[in-house]
Amino acid sequence: MRAIRMGATLLLAASAALAGAAGVAVADGTSPSPSASDGDSAGPTEAGTSFRTAQLFQSGTHATADASSGDYLYWRVPVDTGQRPTVDAKVTFPDTSARKGPTTWQVDVYDGLRRRQPCVYGAQTRTLAPDQDSVELHCTLRTVRAWAEPWSNDPLPGDYYIRLTAVAAGQGDLGLPMSADVSVDAPSKGGAFAVGGKLAAPLVPGAALSDSSDGSSDDNSDGSSDDSSDDASDASPSPSAESETQASDEPDGGWSSGWWTDRWLWTGGGAVGAALAGVGGYHVTRPRRRPTPPPGY
Template sequence: MRTVRRMLMTAALAGAGLLGVAGPAVADTATPSPSASTEAAPTEAGTSFRTATAIKSGQPATADASTGDYLYWVLPVDAGQRATVKATVTLPTAARHGAATWQLDVYDGLRRRQPCKYGAPTKAAAQDAGSVELTCTLRTVRAWAEPWANDPLPGSYYVRLTVVDLPQEDLGLPVHAKVEAGTADQGGSQAVDGTLAAPLMPGAGTATPQSDGATPSPRPAAMAEPDGGWSSGWWSDRWLWTAAGGLLAALGGIAGYSVTRGSGRPSRVPPGA
Protein backbone atom coordinates (compact mmCIF):
# COMPACT_ATOMS: atom_id res chain seq x y z
CA MET A 1 0.00 0.00 0.00
CA ARG A 2 2.91 2.34 0.60
CA THR A 3 3.97 1.84 -3.01
CA VAL A 4 0.46 2.61 -4.21
CA ARG A 5 0.35 5.84 -2.19
CA ARG A 6 3.72 6.87 -3.61
CA MET A 7 2.45 6.26 -7.17
CA LEU A 8 -0.71 8.24 -6.60
CA MET A 9 1.26 11.11 -5.07
CA THR A 10 3.61 11.14 -8.06
CA ALA A 11 0.65 11.18 -10.46
CA ALA A 12 -0.97 14.11 -8.63
CA LEU A 13 2.25 16.14 -8.64
CA ALA A 14 2.91 15.42 -12.32
CA GLY A 15 -0.62 16.40 -13.30
CA ALA A 16 -0.50 19.59 -11.25
CA GLY A 17 2.84 20.54 -12.82
CA LEU A 18 1.62 20.07 -16.38
CA LEU A 19 -1.67 21.86 -15.77
CA GLY A 20 0.19 24.68 -14.08
CA VAL A 21 2.21 25.20 -17.25
CA ALA A 22 -0.97 25.33 -19.32
CA GLY A 23 -2.76 27.70 -16.96
CA PRO A 24 -1.18 31.02 -17.95
CA ALA A 25 -2.08 30.43 -21.60
CA VAL A 26 -5.78 30.88 -20.91
CA ALA A 27 -5.52 34.27 -19.26
CA ASP A 28 -8.42 36.47 -20.31
CA THR A 29 -6.82 39.87 -19.81
CA ALA A 30 -5.58 41.84 -22.77
CA THR A 31 -1.96 42.90 -22.32
CA PRO A 32 -0.40 45.68 -24.40
CA SER A 33 2.23 44.65 -26.90
CA PRO A 34 5.75 45.69 -25.76
CA SER A 35 6.78 46.63 -29.29
CA ALA A 36 3.64 48.71 -29.82
CA SER A 37 4.43 50.97 -26.85
CA THR A 38 7.82 51.94 -28.33
CA GLU A 39 6.37 53.16 -31.64
CA ALA A 40 4.72 56.48 -32.31
CA ALA A 41 0.96 56.27 -31.95
CA PRO A 42 -1.04 57.11 -35.10
CA THR A 43 -2.66 60.54 -34.99
CA GLU A 44 -5.08 60.18 -37.88
CA ALA A 45 -7.68 57.73 -39.14
CA GLY A 46 -8.70 56.53 -42.57
CA THR A 47 -12.03 57.41 -44.13
CA SER A 48 -12.77 54.01 -45.72
CA PHE A 49 -11.75 50.35 -45.60
CA ARG A 50 -9.09 50.96 -48.25
CA THR A 51 -7.48 53.85 -46.38
CA ALA A 52 -7.77 52.49 -42.82
CA THR A 53 -4.88 53.43 -40.52
CA ALA A 54 -2.86 50.40 -39.37
CA ILE A 55 -2.43 49.94 -35.61
CA LYS A 56 -1.06 47.17 -33.39
CA SER A 57 -2.50 45.45 -30.37
CA GLY A 58 -2.14 47.67 -27.32
CA GLN A 59 -1.22 50.72 -29.41
CA PRO A 60 -3.48 53.77 -28.83
CA ALA A 61 -4.53 55.79 -31.84
CA THR A 62 -6.07 59.25 -31.98
CA ALA A 63 -7.72 61.35 -34.65
CA ASP A 64 -9.28 64.79 -34.97
CA ALA A 65 -12.35 64.77 -37.18
CA SER A 66 -15.72 66.33 -37.82
CA THR A 67 -18.99 64.97 -36.50
CA GLY A 68 -20.43 62.77 -39.21
CA ASP A 69 -17.08 61.48 -40.54
CA TYR A 70 -16.41 57.75 -40.78
CA LEU A 71 -13.13 56.86 -39.04
CA TYR A 72 -11.33 53.58 -39.84
CA TRP A 73 -8.43 51.69 -38.26
CA VAL A 74 -7.15 48.16 -38.99
CA LEU A 75 -5.18 45.71 -36.83
CA PRO A 76 -4.09 42.03 -37.03
CA VAL A 77 -5.80 39.42 -34.83
CA ASP A 78 -4.50 35.83 -34.80
CA ALA A 79 -6.18 32.49 -34.19
CA GLY A 80 -6.95 31.80 -30.53
CA GLN A 81 -7.08 35.51 -29.63
CA ARG A 82 -10.02 37.54 -28.39
CA ALA A 83 -9.91 41.21 -29.34
CA THR A 84 -11.36 44.06 -27.29
CA VAL A 85 -11.72 47.49 -28.89
CA LYS A 86 -12.31 50.61 -26.81
CA ALA A 87 -13.11 54.07 -28.18
CA THR A 88 -13.47 57.42 -26.44
CA VAL A 89 -14.95 60.39 -28.30
CA THR A 90 -14.39 63.84 -26.83
CA LEU A 91 -17.35 65.94 -27.88
CA PRO A 92 -17.23 69.63 -28.79
CA THR A 93 -17.65 72.18 -26.05
CA ALA A 94 -19.76 74.38 -28.31
CA ALA A 95 -23.49 74.32 -27.61
CA ARG A 96 -25.07 71.34 -29.30
CA HIS A 97 -28.68 71.02 -30.34
CA GLY A 98 -29.43 67.59 -28.87
CA ALA A 99 -28.21 64.13 -28.00
CA ALA A 100 -25.97 62.15 -30.36
CA THR A 101 -25.64 58.37 -30.75
CA TRP A 102 -22.18 56.99 -31.54
CA GLN A 103 -21.41 53.50 -32.79
CA LEU A 104 -18.32 51.27 -32.90
CA ASP A 105 -18.29 48.52 -35.55
CA VAL A 106 -15.68 45.81 -36.18
CA TYR A 107 -15.31 43.96 -39.49
CA ASP A 108 -13.11 40.99 -40.37
CA GLY A 109 -10.83 40.60 -43.41
CA LEU A 110 -13.83 39.69 -45.59
CA ARG A 111 -15.53 42.91 -44.41
CA ARG A 112 -18.19 40.99 -42.54
CA ARG A 113 -19.47 42.85 -39.51
CA GLN A 114 -18.64 40.81 -36.41
CA PRO A 115 -21.05 40.91 -33.45
CA CYS A 116 -19.78 42.00 -30.06
CA LYS A 117 -19.86 39.30 -27.41
CA TYR A 118 -19.46 41.82 -24.60
CA GLY A 119 -19.48 45.57 -24.30
CA ALA A 120 -21.56 48.55 -25.40
CA PRO A 121 -20.74 49.34 -29.05
CA THR A 122 -23.59 51.86 -29.37
CA LYS A 123 -24.20 54.60 -26.86
CA ALA A 124 -26.09 57.89 -26.74
CA ALA A 125 -24.40 61.04 -25.44
CA ALA A 126 -26.57 63.66 -23.82
CA GLN A 127 -26.62 67.18 -25.17
CA ASP A 128 -24.32 68.42 -22.40
CA ALA A 129 -22.03 65.33 -22.25
CA GLY A 130 -18.33 65.99 -22.64
CA SER A 131 -17.42 62.53 -23.96
CA VAL A 132 -18.78 59.09 -24.76
CA GLU A 133 -17.05 55.73 -24.31
CA LEU A 134 -17.70 52.63 -26.43
CA THR A 135 -16.35 49.09 -26.16
CA CYS A 136 -16.66 45.86 -28.11
CA THR A 137 -15.23 42.43 -27.25
CA LEU A 138 -15.33 40.02 -30.18
CA ARG A 139 -15.67 36.27 -30.16
CA THR A 140 -12.45 34.26 -30.09
CA VAL A 141 -10.83 34.08 -33.52
CA ARG A 142 -10.82 30.55 -34.97
CA ALA A 143 -8.01 29.04 -37.02
CA TRP A 144 -10.51 27.57 -39.45
CA ALA A 145 -14.27 27.46 -40.01
CA GLU A 146 -16.83 25.98 -42.36
CA PRO A 147 -17.46 28.05 -45.53
CA TRP A 148 -21.05 28.75 -44.48
CA ALA A 149 -20.12 29.93 -40.98
CA ASN A 150 -19.68 33.53 -39.88
CA ASP A 151 -16.93 32.68 -37.40
CA PRO A 152 -14.16 35.29 -36.97
CA LEU A 153 -11.00 34.17 -38.77
CA PRO A 154 -7.36 35.29 -38.41
CA GLY A 155 -6.28 38.34 -40.38
CA SER A 156 -7.19 42.01 -40.67
CA TYR A 157 -9.86 43.49 -38.43
CA TYR A 158 -11.29 46.88 -39.33
CA VAL A 159 -12.56 49.25 -36.64
CA ARG A 160 -15.10 51.86 -37.71
CA LEU A 161 -16.26 54.73 -35.51
CA THR A 162 -19.02 57.15 -36.45
CA VAL A 163 -22.12 58.96 -35.24
CA VAL A 164 -25.39 57.37 -36.33
CA ASP A 165 -28.00 59.75 -34.97
CA LEU A 166 -27.83 63.47 -34.16
CA PRO A 167 -29.51 66.78 -35.01
CA GLN A 168 -28.65 68.03 -38.50
CA GLU A 169 -27.36 71.30 -37.04
CA ASP A 170 -24.56 69.45 -35.20
CA LEU A 171 -23.02 67.88 -38.31
CA GLY A 172 -19.47 69.11 -38.89
CA LEU A 173 -18.67 70.02 -35.28
CA PRO A 174 -15.08 69.06 -34.34
CA VAL A 175 -14.51 65.92 -32.26
CA HIS A 176 -11.46 64.08 -30.94
CA ALA A 177 -11.42 60.26 -31.05
CA LYS A 178 -9.15 57.81 -29.24
CA VAL A 179 -9.16 54.10 -30.06
CA GLU A 180 -7.21 51.23 -28.50
CA ALA A 181 -7.47 47.51 -29.26
CA GLY A 182 -6.05 44.72 -27.12
CA THR A 183 -5.89 40.97 -27.68
CA ALA A 184 -6.02 38.18 -25.09
CA ASP A 185 -4.84 34.62 -25.79
CA GLN A 186 -7.65 32.18 -24.94
CA GLY A 187 -5.56 28.99 -24.93
CA GLY A 188 -6.19 25.50 -26.24
CA SER A 189 -9.79 25.30 -25.04
CA GLN A 190 -10.69 27.43 -28.08
CA ALA A 191 -8.46 25.60 -30.57
CA VAL A 192 -9.90 23.75 -33.56
CA ASP A 193 -8.44 21.34 -36.07
CA GLY A 194 -7.40 22.84 -39.39
CA THR A 195 -6.02 26.22 -40.40
CA LEU A 196 -6.29 28.76 -43.18
CA ALA A 197 -3.67 28.74 -45.92
CA ALA A 198 -3.12 32.46 -45.22
CA PRO A 199 -4.67 35.09 -42.93
CA LEU A 200 -7.45 37.23 -44.40
CA MET A 201 -5.58 40.40 -45.34
CA PRO A 202 -7.01 41.64 -48.66
CA GLY A 203 -5.07 44.21 -50.62
CA ALA A 204 -2.37 45.10 -48.07
CA GLY A 205 0.14 47.56 -49.50
CA THR A 206 0.70 51.25 -50.14
CA ALA A 207 -0.54 53.80 -52.62
CA THR A 208 0.47 52.93 -56.19
CA PRO A 209 1.56 55.86 -58.42
CA GLN A 210 -0.14 56.11 -61.82
CA SER A 211 1.91 56.08 -65.01
CA ASP A 212 0.13 59.16 -66.34
CA GLY A 213 0.97 61.21 -63.28
CA ALA A 214 -2.57 61.11 -61.89
CA THR A 215 -3.31 60.99 -58.18
CA PRO A 216 -2.36 57.58 -56.75
CA SER A 217 -5.27 55.29 -56.00
CA PRO A 218 -5.66 54.73 -52.25
CA ARG A 219 -4.79 51.29 -50.90
CA PRO A 220 -4.74 49.97 -47.33
CA ALA A 221 -1.76 50.72 -45.15
CA ALA A 222 0.73 47.87 -44.75
CA MET A 223 -0.43 45.52 -42.04
CA ALA A 224 1.99 44.38 -39.35
CA GLU A 225 2.00 40.79 -38.13
CA PRO A 226 1.12 39.96 -34.52
CA ASP A 227 4.03 39.61 -32.10
CA GLY A 228 5.75 36.30 -32.87
CA GLY A 229 4.19 36.08 -36.33
CA TRP A 230 1.01 34.35 -37.43
CA SER A 231 0.07 31.11 -35.71
CA SER A 232 1.16 27.86 -37.40
CA GLY A 233 -2.24 26.38 -36.58
CA TRP A 234 -1.11 23.07 -35.05
CA TRP A 235 0.32 23.88 -31.61
CA SER A 236 -1.81 24.76 -28.61
CA ASP A 237 -1.76 24.00 -24.90
CA ARG A 238 -4.24 21.19 -25.59
CA TRP A 239 -1.12 19.08 -26.11
CA LEU A 240 -0.17 19.67 -22.45
CA TRP A 241 -3.64 18.69 -21.25
CA THR A 242 -3.53 15.56 -23.43
CA ALA A 243 -0.10 14.60 -22.09
CA ALA A 244 -1.23 15.18 -18.49
CA GLY A 245 -4.33 13.05 -19.04
CA GLY A 246 -2.30 10.24 -20.60
CA LEU A 247 0.22 10.29 -17.78
CA LEU A 248 -2.47 10.22 -15.09
CA ALA A 249 -4.26 7.37 -16.87
CA ALA A 250 -1.05 5.33 -17.11
CA LEU A 251 -0.15 5.87 -13.46
CA GLY A 252 -3.72 5.11 -12.43
CA GLY A 253 -3.60 1.85 -14.35
CA ILE A 254 -0.34 0.85 -12.66
CA ALA A 255 -1.75 1.70 -9.24
CA GLY A 256 -4.93 -0.25 -9.92
CA TYR A 257 -2.98 -3.28 -11.04
CA SER A 258 -0.81 -3.12 -7.91
CA VAL A 259 -3.92 -3.08 -5.70
CA THR A 260 -5.82 -5.87 -7.45
CA ARG A 261 -3.01 -8.37 -8.00
CA GLY A 262 -2.63 -9.03 -4.24
CA SER A 263 0.60 -9.84 -2.44
CA GLY A 264 1.81 -12.25 -5.12
CA ARG A 265 2.27 -15.13 -2.64
CA PRO A 266 0.53 -18.47 -3.39
CA SER A 267 -2.26 -19.32 -0.96
CA ARG A 268 -1.62 -22.22 1.41
CA VAL A 269 -3.38 -25.45 0.58
CA PRO A 270 -4.56 -27.45 3.65
CA PRO A 271 -2.85 -30.82 3.97
CA GLY A 272 -4.83 -33.73 2.57
CA ALA A 273 -7.01 -31.46 0.42
Protein backbone atom coordinates in the same frame (compact mmCIF):
# COMPACT_ATOMS: atom_id res chain seq x y z
CA MET B 1 2.97 1.43 0.69
CA ARG B 2 5.44 0.73 -2.09
CA ALA B 3 2.70 1.32 -4.68
CA ILE B 4 1.75 4.61 -3.07
CA ARG B 5 5.36 5.79 -3.01
CA MET B 6 5.86 4.75 -6.62
CA GLY B 7 2.69 6.53 -7.71
CA ALA B 8 3.68 9.72 -5.87
CA THR B 9 7.13 9.62 -7.49
CA LEU B 10 5.64 9.21 -10.96
CA LEU B 11 3.17 12.01 -10.32
CA LEU B 12 5.90 14.43 -9.18
CA ALA B 13 8.10 13.57 -12.16
CA ALA B 14 5.26 14.03 -14.64
CA SER B 15 4.24 17.34 -13.04
CA ALA B 16 7.81 18.64 -13.29
CA ALA B 17 8.01 17.60 -16.95
CA LEU B 18 4.70 19.27 -17.78
CA ALA B 19 5.69 22.44 -15.97
CA GLY B 20 8.98 22.58 -17.86
CA ALA B 21 7.24 22.04 -21.19
CA ALA B 22 4.70 24.75 -20.38
CA GLY B 23 7.48 27.20 -19.49
CA VAL B 24 9.37 26.52 -22.71
CA ALA B 25 6.20 26.76 -24.78
CA VAL B 26 5.18 30.05 -23.25
CA ALA B 27 8.66 31.43 -23.89
CA ASP B 28 8.72 30.20 -27.50
CA GLY B 29 5.04 30.64 -28.34
CA THR B 30 2.94 33.62 -29.10
CA SER B 31 3.72 36.48 -26.76
CA PRO B 32 0.78 38.11 -24.97
CA SER B 33 -0.70 41.29 -26.30
CA PRO B 34 1.15 44.33 -24.99
CA SER B 35 -0.79 46.49 -22.62
CA ALA B 36 -1.14 50.23 -22.87
CA SER B 37 1.10 50.66 -19.84
CA ASP B 38 4.13 49.02 -21.48
CA GLY B 39 5.35 52.36 -22.74
CA ASP B 40 4.74 51.57 -26.42
CA SER B 41 1.17 52.81 -26.58
CA ALA B 42 1.72 55.31 -29.39
CA GLY B 43 -0.39 54.48 -32.44
CA PRO B 44 -1.50 56.43 -35.52
CA THR B 45 -2.65 59.99 -34.95
CA GLU B 46 -5.08 60.02 -37.84
CA ALA B 47 -7.83 57.83 -39.24
CA GLY B 48 -8.77 56.69 -42.70
CA THR B 49 -11.97 57.60 -44.47
CA SER B 50 -12.65 54.18 -46.04
CA PHE B 51 -11.64 50.52 -45.81
CA ARG B 52 -8.75 51.06 -48.22
CA THR B 53 -7.29 53.93 -46.22
CA ALA B 54 -7.86 52.46 -42.76
CA GLN B 55 -4.91 53.19 -40.46
CA LEU B 56 -3.09 50.17 -39.02
CA PHE B 57 -2.23 49.77 -35.34
CA GLN B 58 -1.46 46.84 -33.04
CA SER B 59 -3.58 45.56 -30.18
CA GLY B 60 -2.56 47.06 -26.87
CA THR B 61 -1.89 50.49 -28.39
CA HIS B 62 -4.09 53.55 -28.83
CA ALA B 63 -5.05 55.16 -32.13
CA THR B 64 -6.17 58.78 -32.03
CA ALA B 65 -7.57 61.20 -34.58
CA ASP B 66 -8.89 64.74 -34.78
CA ALA B 67 -11.90 64.97 -37.05
CA SER B 68 -15.34 66.50 -37.42
CA SER B 69 -18.68 65.18 -36.27
CA GLY B 70 -20.23 63.27 -39.13
CA ASP B 71 -16.97 61.90 -40.58
CA TYR B 72 -16.42 58.17 -41.05
CA LEU B 73 -13.24 57.12 -39.25
CA TYR B 74 -11.54 53.82 -40.11
CA TRP B 75 -8.72 51.85 -38.46
CA ARG B 76 -7.56 48.25 -38.77
CA VAL B 77 -5.84 45.90 -36.34
CA PRO B 78 -4.50 42.34 -36.86
CA VAL B 79 -6.11 39.65 -34.68
CA ASP B 80 -4.84 36.07 -34.59
CA THR B 81 -6.42 32.69 -33.94
CA GLY B 82 -7.69 32.09 -30.42
CA GLN B 83 -7.89 35.77 -29.49
CA ARG B 84 -11.06 37.55 -28.40
CA PRO B 85 -10.78 41.25 -29.33
CA THR B 86 -12.47 44.01 -27.39
CA VAL B 87 -12.71 47.42 -29.06
CA ASP B 88 -12.88 50.53 -26.87
CA ALA B 89 -13.66 53.88 -28.48
CA LYS B 90 -14.01 57.30 -26.90
CA VAL B 91 -15.33 60.43 -28.58
CA THR B 92 -14.52 63.77 -26.96
CA PHE B 93 -15.75 67.24 -27.86
CA PRO B 94 -13.94 70.40 -26.71
CA ASP B 95 -15.39 72.44 -23.90
CA THR B 96 -16.36 75.15 -26.36
CA SER B 97 -18.47 72.75 -28.42
CA ALA B 98 -21.61 74.35 -29.85
CA ARG B 99 -23.72 71.21 -29.99
CA LYS B 100 -27.43 71.85 -29.96
CA GLY B 101 -28.90 68.38 -29.55
CA PRO B 102 -28.12 64.75 -28.75
CA THR B 103 -25.77 62.78 -31.01
CA THR B 104 -25.74 58.99 -31.36
CA TRP B 105 -22.34 57.38 -31.94
CA GLN B 106 -21.63 53.83 -33.04
CA VAL B 107 -18.53 51.64 -33.48
CA ASP B 108 -18.69 48.78 -35.99
CA VAL B 109 -16.13 45.99 -36.51
CA TYR B 110 -15.58 44.13 -39.80
CA ASP B 111 -13.35 41.16 -40.52
CA GLY B 112 -10.90 40.74 -43.41
CA LEU B 113 -13.78 39.85 -45.76
CA ARG B 114 -15.53 43.06 -44.70
CA ARG B 115 -18.29 41.14 -42.98
CA ARG B 116 -19.74 42.99 -40.04
CA GLN B 117 -19.07 41.02 -36.88
CA PRO B 118 -21.66 41.23 -34.09
CA CYS B 119 -20.72 42.23 -30.57
CA VAL B 120 -21.34 39.53 -27.98
CA TYR B 121 -21.48 42.17 -25.27
CA GLY B 122 -20.69 45.83 -24.80
CA ALA B 123 -22.46 49.06 -25.73
CA GLN B 124 -21.44 49.73 -29.32
CA THR B 125 -24.06 52.48 -29.73
CA ARG B 126 -24.56 55.33 -27.28
CA THR B 127 -26.16 58.74 -27.33
CA LEU B 128 -24.21 61.81 -26.27
CA ALA B 129 -26.40 64.38 -24.51
CA PRO B 130 -25.92 68.09 -25.31
CA ASP B 131 -24.47 68.76 -21.86
CA GLN B 132 -21.91 65.93 -22.10
CA ASP B 133 -18.41 66.29 -23.54
CA SER B 134 -17.50 62.64 -24.16
CA VAL B 135 -18.98 59.19 -24.76
CA GLU B 136 -17.37 55.74 -24.54
CA LEU B 137 -18.21 52.72 -26.69
CA HIS B 138 -17.28 49.07 -26.22
CA CYS B 139 -17.58 46.03 -28.46
CA THR B 140 -16.36 42.50 -27.64
CA LEU B 141 -16.32 40.04 -30.53
CA ARG B 142 -16.42 36.27 -30.56
CA THR B 143 -13.18 34.32 -30.32
CA VAL B 144 -11.32 34.21 -33.63
CA ARG B 145 -11.30 30.74 -35.19
CA ALA B 146 -8.55 29.18 -37.28
CA TRP B 147 -11.03 27.81 -39.81
CA ALA B 148 -14.76 27.98 -40.53
CA GLU B 149 -17.31 26.79 -43.06
CA PRO B 150 -17.77 29.07 -46.11
CA TRP B 151 -21.43 29.66 -45.25
CA SER B 152 -20.75 30.69 -41.65
CA ASN B 153 -20.04 34.16 -40.34
CA ASP B 154 -17.42 33.03 -37.82
CA PRO B 155 -14.54 35.48 -37.24
CA LEU B 156 -11.30 34.40 -38.95
CA PRO B 157 -7.68 35.52 -38.40
CA GLY B 158 -6.59 38.63 -40.24
CA ASP B 159 -7.17 42.37 -40.24
CA TYR B 160 -10.23 43.68 -38.42
CA TYR B 161 -11.60 47.04 -39.52
CA ILE B 162 -13.00 49.48 -36.99
CA ARG B 163 -15.44 52.18 -38.10
CA LEU B 164 -16.49 55.01 -35.82
CA THR B 165 -19.14 57.51 -36.82
CA ALA B 166 -22.21 59.44 -35.70
CA VAL B 167 -25.28 57.57 -36.91
CA ALA B 168 -27.81 60.14 -35.71
CA ALA B 169 -27.06 63.85 -35.39
CA GLY B 170 -28.86 67.07 -36.09
CA GLN B 171 -27.92 69.15 -39.11
CA GLY B 172 -26.51 71.86 -36.87
CA ASP B 173 -24.29 69.39 -35.00
CA LEU B 174 -22.47 68.11 -38.08
CA GLY B 175 -18.98 69.39 -38.84
CA LEU B 176 -18.10 70.27 -35.24
CA PRO B 177 -14.51 69.45 -34.15
CA MET B 178 -14.03 66.30 -32.09
CA SER B 179 -11.30 63.84 -31.16
CA ALA B 180 -11.42 60.04 -31.13
CA ASP B 181 -9.40 57.50 -29.16
CA VAL B 182 -9.59 53.82 -30.13
CA SER B 183 -7.84 50.83 -28.53
CA VAL B 184 -8.09 47.04 -28.91
CA ASP B 185 -7.37 44.40 -26.30
CA ALA B 186 -7.09 40.85 -27.72
CA PRO B 187 -6.33 38.28 -24.99
CA SER B 188 -5.86 34.64 -25.93
CA LYS B 189 -8.62 32.26 -24.83
CA GLY B 190 -6.55 29.05 -24.92
CA GLY B 191 -6.99 25.73 -26.64
CA ALA B 192 -10.67 25.33 -25.79
CA PHE B 193 -11.49 27.18 -29.02
CA ALA B 194 -8.98 25.34 -31.23
CA VAL B 195 -10.26 23.57 -34.36
CA GLY B 196 -8.75 21.08 -36.76
CA GLY B 197 -8.60 23.21 -39.90
CA LYS B 198 -6.49 26.23 -40.73
CA LEU B 199 -6.62 29.00 -43.32
CA ALA B 200 -3.99 28.99 -46.06
CA ALA B 201 -3.31 32.68 -45.38
CA PRO B 202 -4.70 35.29 -42.97
CA LEU B 203 -7.26 37.74 -44.30
CA VAL B 204 -4.96 40.73 -44.79
CA PRO B 205 -4.52 43.07 -47.79
CA GLY B 206 -2.04 41.72 -50.33
CA ALA B 207 -1.80 38.18 -48.92
CA ALA B 208 -3.23 36.49 -52.03
CA LEU B 209 -1.18 38.73 -54.36
CA SER B 210 2.04 37.93 -52.53
CA ASP B 211 1.35 34.18 -52.56
CA SER B 212 0.56 34.13 -56.27
CA SER B 213 3.60 36.20 -57.22
CA ASP B 214 6.09 33.98 -55.38
CA GLY B 215 5.84 31.00 -57.72
CA SER B 216 5.03 32.82 -60.97
CA SER B 217 7.39 32.67 -63.93
CA ASP B 218 7.35 34.45 -67.30
CA ASP B 219 9.70 32.00 -69.08
CA ASN B 220 8.43 29.40 -71.56
CA SER B 221 9.48 25.77 -71.52
CA ASP B 222 12.02 26.35 -74.31
CA GLY B 223 13.71 29.15 -72.41
CA SER B 224 12.27 31.96 -74.53
CA SER B 225 10.38 34.86 -73.04
CA ASP B 226 6.81 35.68 -74.02
CA ASP B 227 6.23 39.27 -75.14
CA SER B 228 2.70 39.31 -73.76
CA SER B 229 3.95 38.41 -70.29
CA ASP B 230 6.47 41.26 -70.49
CA ASP B 231 3.69 43.68 -71.33
CA ALA B 232 1.62 42.37 -68.44
CA SER B 233 4.52 42.72 -66.03
CA ASP B 234 5.11 46.28 -67.17
CA ALA B 235 1.47 47.16 -66.69
CA SER B 236 1.14 45.51 -63.27
CA PRO B 237 1.89 47.62 -60.22
CA SER B 238 4.97 47.00 -58.13
CA PRO B 239 4.27 44.42 -55.40
CA SER B 240 6.59 46.16 -52.95
CA ALA B 241 3.79 48.21 -51.41
CA GLU B 242 1.58 45.14 -51.02
CA SER B 243 4.44 43.15 -49.48
CA GLU B 244 5.14 45.91 -46.98
CA THR B 245 1.44 46.06 -46.10
CA GLN B 246 1.31 42.32 -45.52
CA ALA B 247 4.45 42.34 -43.37
CA SER B 248 3.25 45.22 -41.24
CA ASP B 249 -0.12 43.55 -40.68
CA GLU B 250 1.38 40.73 -38.64
CA PRO B 251 0.53 40.75 -34.93
CA ASP B 252 3.22 40.66 -32.28
CA GLY B 253 4.87 37.23 -32.58
CA GLY B 254 3.56 36.48 -36.09
CA TRP B 255 0.49 34.64 -37.29
CA SER B 256 -0.29 31.54 -35.20
CA SER B 257 3.36 31.24 -34.18
CA GLY B 258 2.62 29.48 -30.90
CA TRP B 259 2.12 25.71 -31.01
CA TRP B 260 1.30 25.56 -27.31
CA THR B 261 -2.27 25.32 -26.04
CA ASP B 262 -3.66 24.20 -22.70
CA ARG B 263 -4.86 21.03 -24.40
CA TRP B 264 -1.33 19.69 -23.93
CA LEU B 265 -1.86 19.91 -20.16
CA TRP B 266 -5.08 17.93 -20.37
CA THR B 267 -3.44 15.34 -22.62
CA GLY B 268 -0.40 14.99 -20.35
CA GLY B 269 -2.57 14.87 -17.24
CA GLY B 270 -4.72 12.14 -18.76
CA ALA B 271 -1.65 10.09 -19.67
CA VAL B 272 -0.23 10.44 -16.15
CA GLY B 273 -3.57 9.50 -14.60
CA ALA B 274 -3.85 6.42 -16.83
CA ALA B 275 -0.31 5.34 -15.90
CA LEU B 276 -0.98 5.75 -12.19
CA ALA B 277 -4.25 3.83 -12.49
CA GLY B 278 -2.46 0.99 -14.26
CA VAL B 279 0.31 0.77 -11.65
CA GLY B 280 -2.16 0.91 -8.77
CA GLY B 281 -4.43 -1.67 -10.33
CA TYR B 282 -1.55 -4.04 -10.87
CA HIS B 283 -0.41 -3.80 -7.25
CA VAL B 284 -3.94 -4.30 -5.99
CA THR B 285 -4.87 -7.29 -8.14
CA ARG B 286 -1.57 -9.18 -8.36
CA PRO B 287 -1.53 -12.55 -6.54
CA ARG B 288 0.15 -12.62 -3.16
CA ARG B 289 3.01 -15.04 -2.65
CA ARG B 290 2.82 -17.33 0.35
CA PRO B 291 5.89 -17.29 2.55
CA THR B 292 8.17 -20.30 2.09
CA PRO B 293 8.34 -22.41 5.26
CA PRO B 294 11.79 -23.03 6.69
CA PRO B 295 13.44 -26.38 6.03
CA GLY B 296 12.37 -29.15 8.35
CA TYR B 297 9.15 -27.41 9.35
